Amino acid sequence: MVNPLSADIPSSSPSSACVRCGACMAVCPLYDLLGRETVVARGKLNLWDLYQAGGVASKERLREVLECCLLCGACTEKCAVGLAVPDLIKGARAELRVREGWKWSPALVLAYLAWQSPHLLPALAPLAPVINRLKSRVGRESGLAYRLWPHLAWGLQGLPDLSPVPFRSQAPRHLPGRGKVKIAFFVGCGIEAFFPRAGQAFLAICQHLGIEVVIPPDQGCCGLLSESVGERDLARTQGRQMVQEFAALPVDFVVTACASCSYQLKRLGVLLDGTPEARAGASLAAKVKEASEFLVQVAGYRPDLRQLPAEVAFHDPCHLHRGQGIIQEPRELLAAATGREAPQPRELVCCGQGGAFGVLYPEISRGLGAARTQAHRQKGAQILATSCTGCLVQLRQTADNLRVVHLLELVGPVT
Amino acid sequence: MDGAVVQDITGLVGAQRVLTSREERWCYAYDATDREHLPDLVVFPESAEEISRILKWANRYGFPVVPRGAGTGRSGGAVPVAGGVVLVLTRMNRILEINPEDLVAVVEPGVILGKLKAAVAAHGLYYPPDPGSADYCTIGGNVAECAGGAVAVQYGVTRDYVLGLTVVLPTGEIIDAGTRTMKGVVGYDLTRLFLGSEGTLGVITQIILRLVPQPEARQTLAAGFATLEAATLAVGEILRAGLTPTALEFMDGATLSCVRDLLPFALPAGVAALLLLAVEGHPRDVAQRAGGMVRLCREQGARAVIHARKREEAERLWQARRSVSPATARLKPQKISEDVAVPLSAIPKLVAGVQEISRRRLLPILCFGHAGDGNIHINVMYDRGVEGERQAAPRAVKDIFTLVRALKGTLSGEHGIGLTKAPYLRMELSEEAIALQKRLKQAFDPNNIMNPGKIFPPGLRSTYSIND
Numbered sequence: 001m002v003n004p005l006s007a008d009i010p011s012s013s014p015s016s017a018c019v020r021c022g023a024c025m026a027v028c029p030l031y032d033l034l035g036r037e038t039v040v041a042r043g044k045l046n047l048w049d050l051y052q053a054g055g056v057a058s059k060e061r062l063r064e065v066l067e068c069c070l071l072c073g074a075c076t077e078k079c080a081v082g083l084a085v086p087d088l089i090k091g092a093r094a095e096l097r098v099r100e101g102w103k104w105s106p107a108l109v110l111a112y113l114a115w116q117s118p119h120l121l122p123a124l125a126p127l128a129p130v131i132n133r134l135k136s137r138v139g140r141e142s143g144l145a146y147r148l149w150p151h152l153a154w155g156l157q158g159l160p161d162l163s164p165v166p167f168r169s170q171a172p173r174h175l176p177g178r179g180k181v182k183i184a185f186f187v188g189c190g191i192e193a194f195f196p197r198a199g200q201a202f203l204a205i206c207q208h209l210g211i212e213v214v215i216p217p218d219q220g221c222c223g224l225l226s227e228s229v230g231e232r233d234l235a236r237t238q239g240r241q242m243v244q245e246f247a248a249l250p251v252d253f254v255v256t257a258c259a260s261c262s263y264q265l266k267r268l269g270v271l272l273d274g275t276p277e278a279r280a281g282a283s284l285a286a287k288v289k290e291a292s293e294f295l296v297q298v299a300g301y302r303p304d305l306r307q308l309p310a311e312v313a314f315h316d317p318c319h320l321h322r323g324q325g326i327i328q329e330p331r332e333l334l335a336a337a338t339g340r341e342a343p344q345p346r347e348l349v350c351c352g353q354g355g356a357f358g359v360l361y362p363e364i365s366r367g368l369g370a371a372r373t374q375a376h377r378q379k380g381a382q383i384l385a386t387s388c389t390g391c392l393v394q395l396r397q398t399a400d401n402l403r404v405v406h407l408l409e410l411v412g413p414v415t
Numbered sequence: 416m417d418g419a420v421v422q423d424i425t426g427l428v429g430a431q432r433v434l435t436s437r438e439e440r441w442c443y444a445y446d447a448t449d450r451e452h453l454p455d456l457v458v459f460p461e462s463a464e465e466i467s468r469i470l471k472w473a474n475r476y477g478f479p480v481v482p483r484g485a486g487t488g489r490s491g492g493a494v495p496v497a498g499g500v501v502l503v504l505t506r507m508n509r510i511l512e513i514n515p516e517d518l519v520a521v522v523e524p525g526v527i528l529g530k531l532k533a534a535v536a537a538h539g540l541y542y543p544p545d546p547g548s549a550d551y552c553t554i555g556g557n558v559a560e561c562a563g564g565a566v567a568v569q570y571g572v573t574r575d576y577v578l579g580l581t582v583v584l585p586t587g588e589i590i591d592a593g594t595r596t597m598k599g600v601v602g603y604d605l606t607r608l609f610l611g612s613e614g615t616l617g618v619i620t621q622i623i624l625r626l627v628p629q630p631e632a633r634q635t636l637a638a639g640f641a642t643l644e645a646a647t648l649a650v651g652e653i654l655r656a657g658l659t660p661t662a663l664e665f666m667d668g669a670t671l672s673c674v675r676d677l678l679p680f681a682l683p684a685g686v687a688a689l690l691l692l693a694v695e696g697h698p699r700d701v702a703q704r705a706g707g708m709v710r711l712c713r714e715q716g717a718r719a720v721i722h723a724r725k726r727e728e729a730e731r732l733w734q735a736r737r738s739v740s741p742a743t744a745r746l747k748p749q750k751i752s753e754d755v756a757v758p759l760s761a762i763p764k765l766v767a768g769v770q771e772i773s774r775r776r777l778l779p780i781l782c783f784g785h786a787g788d789g790n791i792h793i794n795v796m797y798d799r800g801v802e803g804e805r806q807a808a809p810r811a812v813k814d815i816f817t818l819v820r821a822l823k824g825t826l827s828g829e830h831g832i833g834l835t836k837a838p839y840l841r842m843e844l845s846e847e848a849i850a851l852q853k854r855l856k857q858a859f860d861p862n863n864i865m866n867p868g869k870i871f872p873p874g875l876r877s878t879y880s881i882n883d
Contacts, residue, residue: 017748020447021740022487026529026550035459035505036434036442037486043442046451050441061438080741 017081018045024075024085029349029368030068038065041075041085048092059100066093067107068361070354070368071228073322093230107356111226115234117189118220121166128162160194160396167196168215175203177212181298184249185215186242186256186265186288188222190389198389198406202257202291208413209299216245222256224264224319227271228355239271239281247280254287255294257408259326259388262290263319290320291408292329292387303337303411310382310403312338312410315372315395316347317388330387330407337411347372351386353394369398377402385410416455416499420476424458424500427468432459432506443501446488447548450834454481454495459506463581463589463620466502470618471587473500473864480585481866482614484524484556487548489752490833492560492613496868502618504555511621513538519578519595520624524555540626543570546829547737555619561611563829565662565736568654568787569695570627572829574610581621582609585860595623608855613831614866616859630695633661634705635729637721638712639686643667643770646688647763649715650786653692654759658707662693663787664736667766669773670783673742679731683719690717690786691736693729739783746779747796747804751812756790757824768818769793776811778804790828816842832870840872 024041025031037043047056047065056062071086079085102108113120124131167187183206191199206213223238242265246254256262264271269282295301314334320326327346335341352358352368373395376384384399385407386392395404425433434440434457445451455478460466473480479499486493495501508525515538522531529550535542545564546552552562558580563572579593593599593606609616640646646665653660666674668687675682682689690712694704705722712720723729743750757765766782773780784792795811797804816826816839826836826843840849853871857863 017744019744020445020449022447022485022548022551025485026527036439038439038442046445047438047441050438055437055441057437061436065438081744082741 017083018042018049019081020046021080023078023080027074027078027348029072029074029352030070030364033364033367039068041079041083044069044089044092045083045085048088051096059096060103063096063100063103066096067105068357070318070350070352070357072318072350072354074318074348074350077322090227090230090232094227094232097230097232105229106359107229108231110356110359111229111231111234114189114221114225115223115238117193118218121162121189121193122169124162125164125166125169128164132161160393162193163196165196167192167199168217170196171199171203171215173215173217175207175211175213175215177206178210180210180212181253182212182214182251183253183255183294184246184251185213186219186222186246186254186261187215188256188258188261188389190258190261190392195389195392195406198257198408201406201408201412202255204412205295205301205408209301211299214249214251216249219245222258222261222264223271224260225355227264235271236275239268240275240277242268243272243277243280243284247284252287253289253294253298254284255289255291257291257387257406258390259290259317259320259324260390262288262293263323266324290324290326290329290387292333293324293326296329296332301333303333304414305339306337306414308338308383308410311380312383312385313344313376313379313381314347314407315351315376315384315386315391317386317391318350319388321346330385333407333411334385351391351394353390355390358390358394365394366398369394373399373402373404383410416478417476420472420478421456423472424456424469428458428460428465432461433457440501443483443486443503444495446483446486446491446493448489448491448494448833448835450491450494450496452494452496452498454501455498457501457503459503461506463583463618466583466618466620467587467589469500469502470583470585470864474586474862477862477864479864479867480618482555482559482618484553484559485527485548485551487552488556488560488833489754489830490560490613490827490835492831492833492866492869493556494834496834499864504618504620505553507555507620508553510534513540513626515540517595518626520626521595522554522622522624524553524558524619524622526554528552528554528557535626536629539629541629542576542624542626544573544576547740554622554624558610558619558622559612559614560831561829563785563788563790565664565693565785566695567785567790567829568663569659569661574607576625577606577610577622578625579623580606580609580619582617582619584617585862585865589620593623597625611831613833613869615856615869616865618865630661630697630701632698632701633693633695633726633729634701635723635732636690636692636694636705636708636712637680637719637723637732637735638690638692638709638717639682639719640688640690640715640717641685643688643766644763645716646690647766647786649690649712649717650762651759652711652715653708654787656707656711658704658711659694660692660704660708660787661695662691662785664691664784665689665786666691666736666739666783667770667781669746669779670739670743670781673745673781674735674738677738677742678735680721686718691732693733736783739781743781743794743796746781747798749797749799749808751795751797751808753793753795753812753815753826754784754790754828754830755793755815755819755824755826756788756828757819757822759789761822761824762786762789762791765791765818765822765824768822769815772811772814772818776807776814778807778811780811780815785828788828789824813839834869837870837872840870 030039223235227235268285272281352365358365483493505525507523512521546562781794797808
C-alpha cells in the first residue's frame with residue numbers, strides 16, 4: 001500500500017506538481033469546517049509556489065497558512081497525482097523556519113517540552129498534584145495566564161492530568177521472557193506522562209506471552225512533534241538519540257504503544273537521510289512495530305473473551321491507518337476480546353489533534369474532536385478505544401458520556 | 416482597486432467575509448487549469464441582495480467581478496484575469512427545497528454536487544449529471560459551465576435538469592428566469608442562455624432543478640477489444656441496437672498502457688481498447704439490456720467481457736476509469752486536456768485521426784472518455800522542459816480542433832471555452848455569430864464588468880501574473 005502520509009517524494013520537492021483539480025476539498029476536515037481554500041492542500045501548495053517564486057508579501061501570513069493543517073493525509077488519499085501532502089507541508093514549515101528564522105509559538109514550546117520530557121517528567125513527578133491543580137487554574141478563562149497566552153492556557157487545560165508516577169518509574173527495566181521473542185519497548189511522552197496504564201497493559205500481555213522486554217532507561221521523545229512544527233534539526237537530533245539508544249540492542253523488534261511514535265520511528269531512515277546515521281536509522285526503522293501490529297502479526301496474540309459492560313468502537317489514528325496501513329490489527333484484538341465482530345469501517349476523519357494543531361487552533365481542534373466522539377456515541381458506542389496518545393488526549397477532553405481508553409487497556413490478559 | 420471600494424464592500428458583508436491579504440487572495444487566483452491571476456479582493460456573499468449591491472458598485476467604479484464556485488473548472492472560467500473582485504459562492508450552500516411531489520429541488524449555487532445527489536437520493540430521487548469532480552464541485556459552477564459527465568448518454572447534461580434560475584444581472588437587477596414546471600415557453604428561454612454562460616452574464620443565486628426517480632438497478636460491463644477500430648465500431652453498434660446504455664466510456668491503447676497495472680483485473684494480452692458500460696433502470700430491463708450488450712460486444716470480437724452484477728465489482732471497474740487522470744502523469748509532466756465532441760458516427764475517424772496527429776507531432780496523445788455521446792477527452796502529453804515538445808503541444812491541439820471541425824464536431828463538450836479555448840473560438844463560430852453573441856453580452860453587461868476576458872477571442876493578454 002502506498003503510504004499516504006509519507007511517499008517517496010522528497011519533502012522539499014516543488015509543490016507545482018499539484019494539478020489544482022481541487023479533489024482535496026472533498027475530504028479535508030478543515031475545509032469542511034472553515035470553507036476557505038487557504039486551509040486546503042491546493043491553496044497551501046499554490047501559495048508555497050508563490051513564496052518560492054518570491055511573490056509572498058507577508059511571511060507571517062504564510063506561516064499561519066502552513067500551520068493550519070492537521071497533517072492527517074486525507075487529501076493524499078484523494079490526490080489525483082498522489083502528492084504526499086503532509087510531507088510537503090512539514091518540509092515547507094522546516095524550510096520557512098530555516099529561511100525566515102525562528103518565531104515564538106506555543107507549538108514550538110510544546111515540541112521543546114516533549115524533547116526535554118525524559119528529564120522533566122521524573123523531576124516534576126513529585127509535584128504532579130500541584131501541577132494538575134495549577135493547570136486547571138491556568139486554563140480558566142478568567143485567569144491571568146489565559147489573558148496573556150490564551151492558546152497556551154487553553155492547550156494546557158486540555159491536557160490530561162500528569163501521572164503522579166511516570167511510566168518508567170513504575171515499570172521494570174527488564175522483563176524476562178520464556179525464550180521466544182525479544183523486544184525493546186519505546187515508551188514515548190504520552191504514555192510516560194499521561195497514560196502509563198496503557199504501557200502497563202502492554203507489559204502484562206508480553207509477560208503473559210513470555211516475550212522478553214527491555215525498556216532502555218535513557219530513551220527520549222520520538223521527534224514527531226518537532227518535525228511537525230518545522231524543527232527538522234531538532235527532530236534529527238532526537239532521531240540520532242533514538243539510534244544511539246536502540247540500534248545496538250540485541251532485540252528482534254522495537255515496539256511502541258503509541259501509533260504516532262511508531263509512525264515517526266518507522267521514518268527514521270528518511271529523517272536521517274544524508275547524515276552518518278542514515279543506515280543505522282533505516283535498519284532501526286525496519287525493526288519498529290506498533291503494539292497491535294506486533295501482537296497480531298508477530299506474537300500471534302489472541303485476547304481471551306471477556307465481559308465488557310459496554311459497546312466499544314475504535315478510532316483510527318491517522319498515523320496508524322494512513323501512516324502505517326494498520327487497519328485490521330486493532331479490530332482483530334477488539335473482536336477477540338469482546339466476542340463481537342468489528343465491521344466498523346476505518347474512520348476517515350482526523351480527531352483534530354494534528355500534532356501541535358490542537359495548541360495553535362484549540363477551538364477548531366476541539367470542534368473536530370467533539371464531532372468524532374459525538375458520531376461514535378450516536379452509533380451507540382459507550383467506550384471509544386484508540387491507540388495514539390495524541391488522539392487519546394484529544395478525544396478524552398471532548399468526550400461526554402463516552403469512556404476513551406487506549407486499546408491495550410481492553411485487550412490485556414484476563415486475570 | 417480603490418481602497419474606498421474595498422471599505423464599502425467590507426462594510427456591506429463584514430470583515431469576516433472578505434479576504435484582503437495577498438496570501439489569501441492568491442488561493443482564489445486559479446481554477447483547475449494552469450492559469451492564474453491575483454484578484455484584488457475575495458468576497459463571500461450570502462445573499463442575492465449583497466451581490467446586487469456589489470455589482471452596482473462594480474458598474475459605478477469600474478471593477479471586474481468574477482463568480483466562483485469551488486474553482487474546479489477546466490477552462491479558466493473562474494480565473495480573475497482582469498483582477499477585481501472574486502465572488503466565492505460557497506457560503507450560499509443551502510438546499511432550500513426537495514419536493515418529491517413536484518420532482519424538483521430548489522438550491523443555492525454553492526451546494527456541493529455530491530451532497531445534492533445524496534440529499535435527493537434520500538427521497539428516492541435522482542439528479543443524474545455526474546462530472547468527475549462531483550464530490551467537490553458546486554452546482555452553481557455546473558450550471559454556469561453546463562457540466563456533463565458519464566451518464567449523459569442516457570440522461571443528458573446539466574441543461575436538461577435546470578428548470579429555472581434566479582440571477583443577479585451584471586447591472587444589479589435580480590431576475591427570475593424559467594419555471595418550476597417541465598414545460599414553459601413564456602418569452603425567450605433565458606434559462607438556457609445562462610446555462611454554460613461561464614459567469615459572463617450574471618451571478619446565479621438560486622436554481623430550480625428537475626429530478627427523476629432513483630433507478631432501482633445498475634449493472635456495469637467492461638469489454639476489451641483487440642483494435643481501437645473494433646471498439647469504436649462496437650460503440651456505434653450498441654447505440655444503434657437501442658440498448659440505451661446509461662454510460663459508455665472508452666480508453667484507447669495509450670490510456671490502457673498507463674492504467675494497465677492499476678486495473679482491478681488482468682487485461683488479456685492483445686487488448687488495445689476497453690469499453691466500460693453502465694446500465695440503469697428497472698431490474699429486469701437492466702438485465703436484458705446488459706445481456707444484449709454482452710452479446711453484442713462478443714459479436715464485435717471482444718477478447719474479454721466482464722459483467723459486474725454486484726456493486727463492489729462495478730465500483731472496481733469504475734475505479735479503473737477514475738485512475739486514468741492520475742496515471743497520465745507517468746507519461747509526461749504536462750498535459751493539455753481537451754474535451755471535444757463529435758457526431759457518434761465520426762468517433763472512429765476522430766480517434767484514428769488523433770493517433771495520426773500523435774505520430775506526426777511526436778507526442779503521446781491519449782483518447783478516453785464518453786464515447787457514448789461522442790464527447791472524447793483528448794490529453795496531449797508533453798514536457799515543458801523540452802523545447803520541441805513545448806512547441807509541438809499547442810500545434811497538436813490546433814490539429815485536433817481542425818480535425819474535429821472537419822468531422823462536424825465541437826471544440827468543447829462540457830468544459831467550456833473560458834480562457835484556454837478562447838483563442839480558438841473562430842474555428843467554430845462565424846464572425847457574424849460571434850458579433851451577435853458580443854451584442855448579447857453587451858445588452859446584459861454594458862460596462863463589461865462581469866467576468867471579462869472569457870469566451871471571446873482576446874487581444875491576447877498575458878494571464879500569468881504574480882504581481883499586483
